[in-house]
Amino acid sequence: MSPDDAAEDFARIYNKHSIEQGREFATTIYEQKVYVGKKFGIKRNYYYYSYLSPKRGRAKGVTPPRLWFAKWRKRRRVADAHTHGRYREGFEGEDELFTTQDLRGARDSGQPIYLATPMGKLIKYDPRTREKEELLDDLPYDQKHPWKKK
Ligand SMILES: [Zn+2]
DSSP states (O other), rough: HHHHHHHHHHHHHHHHHHHHTOEEEEEEEEEEEEEEEEEEEEEEEEEEEEEEEEEEEHHHHHHOOTTTTTTTTEEEEEEEEEEOSOTTTTTTTTTOOHHHHHHHHHHHHTTTTEETTTTTTEEETTTTTEEEEEEEEOSSSOOTOSSSSO
């Protein structure tokens, strides 16, 4: 599972809850290091990616859960992901994009962020390349969204 896969898994499950409840959800995506033993005196590890149990926020705004005892557990934060809740009249365009606060957070941490939108898109912003990318457009979406063709 790559960081993109972990974000997709979070988005498929939590965008539905986010739209139903009208609240934002957020998580932290981490890398897990697993020691598999030595071969010819060389330590071997493998790495997989997963996400913390997501936190529910307000209608607008959410703080991701933190990675406790990261070093001891051999975990490293690699990205954040959040949802934008349900369709809000007059905010259609805004809720489909990262907010300036979302982008600032990514630049401050130097790590990518993922966003699941009310229209069912998963988008990614990587502050290292400054690129925004649409990864998916078939997540659970808000049926009331006027831009969404039935
Ligand atoms: Zn946001």
